[in-house]
Amino acid sequence: MGRHDDPGALSEPTFYILLSLHEPMHGYAIMQHVQELTGGRVAIGAGTLYGALAALAEKGWIRAPGGGPSGRRKEYVITERGRRAFSDEVGRLSRLIADAEAVAKGD
Amino acid sequence: MSTSTTIRRAFADFDAEQKWLDRMSAEGRALVAYSGGSYTFAEDEPGAWSYAVEVVARDRKEAEAYLSFLEDAGIETVAVYAGRAYLRKRNGGRPLELHSDLASRLDQARRGGAVWTAVLVTQIPLALLLIADAFTGLFSGEGASDLAKGICLAMGIALAVAAVIEYVRLGGPYRRRIRQLKKELSIRE
Numbered sequence: 001m002g003r004h005d006d007p008g009a010l011s012e013p014t015f016y017i018l019l020s021l022h023e024p025m026h027g028y029a030i031m032q033h034v035q036e037l038t039g040g041r042v043a044i045g046a047g048t049l050y051g052a053l054a055a056l057a058e059k060g061w062i063r064a065p066g067g068g069p070s071g072r073r074k075e076y077v078i079t080e081r082g083r084r085a086f087s088d089e090v091g092r093l094s095r096l097i098a099d100a101e102a103v104a105k106g107d
Numbered sequence: 108m109s110t111s112t113t114i115r116r117a118f119a120d121f122d123a124e125q126k127w128l129d130r131m132s133a134e135g136r137a138l139v140a141y142s143g144g145s146y147t148f149a150e151d152e153p154g155a156w157s158y159a160v161e162v163v164a165r166d167r168k169e170a171e172a173y174l175s176f177l178e179d180a181g182i183e184t185v186a187v188y189a190g191r192a193y194l195r196k197r198n199g200g201r202p203l204e205l206h207s208d209l210a211s212r213l214d215q216a217r218r219g220g221a222v223w224t225a226v227l228v229t230q231i232p233l234a235l236l237l238i239a240d241a242f243t244g245l246f247s248g249e250g251a252s253d254l255a256k257g258i259c260l261a262m263g264i265a266l267a268v269a270a271v272i273e274y275v276r277l278g279g280p281y282r283r284r285i286r287q288l289k290k291e292l293s294i295r296e
Binding site for chain 2: 011012013026027028031043044045046047048050051052073
């Protein structure tokens with residue numbers, strides 16, 4: 001359903017934010033987690049993260065279980081809808097790799 | 108004993124302003140306050156702070172929520188003036204990049220450049236009204252003196268010329284950046 005509603009690839013920051021939020025986490029922790037997970041290759045800027053969290057919450061892919069709108073250190077977690085979108089993206093990336101390998105093997 | 112200096116400067120491009128603030132910091136002068144073109148610097152360890160200039164929401168609560176989020180990430184707000192936030196972080200000498208992907212950078216460039224379009228859109232009708240008034244006496248009345256009409260005409264022309272110059276010279280860097288980022292976005296994220 002996520003795929004049907006939202007066609008197109010996820011951006012790299014969005015992918016890693018959704019991946020991180022399989023566990024509840026606040027903004028700064030997400031930035032640190034993504035950097036650790038990718039060995040520093042992906043560093044999400046605080047401004048980018050803020051915009052992405054707002055957009056993902058609006059889409060219903062993540063939610064803030066405890067915090068009100070002005071709550072400090074608000075924690076977020078992925079929703080069922082977000083999990084479906086993330087899973088669709090993982091499937092898309094797997095097919096992409098499979099296609100690349102199939103062609104590259106023929107070289 | 109720490110001493111402070113105040114420098115008056117005008118920037119039309121956030122990036123140029125940010126680079127200048129970083130250069131000042133590298134020389135041991137850290138921005139501690141800003142208001143209406145006046146930058147106040149205090150002596151500090153050279154390169155201790157990296158700076159960023161960000162457009163913040165007009166809604167006060169929304170702006171506060173964003174700045175509070177940044178504070179949690181170790182980014183201090185030095186000043187907020189006319190919809191711009193002056194931010195800094197102890198970042199080990201690396202530039203403070205708030206926007207790490209192209210879409211987010213494009214959004215920032217659009218927000219930064221929007222002010223110059225707004226200036227054009229508001230100034231040009233005002234200039235046209237002044238010019239029209241000089242010829243028709245629509246607002247000042249038919250009995251207005253030639254001197255008053257001349258002043259109206261001169262002001263209208265000056266305002267129109269200023270609006271076009273501001274739009275081209277000051278808004279130009281943002282429009283070039285938007286075009287460049289759009290091209291980049293067409294081939295990668």
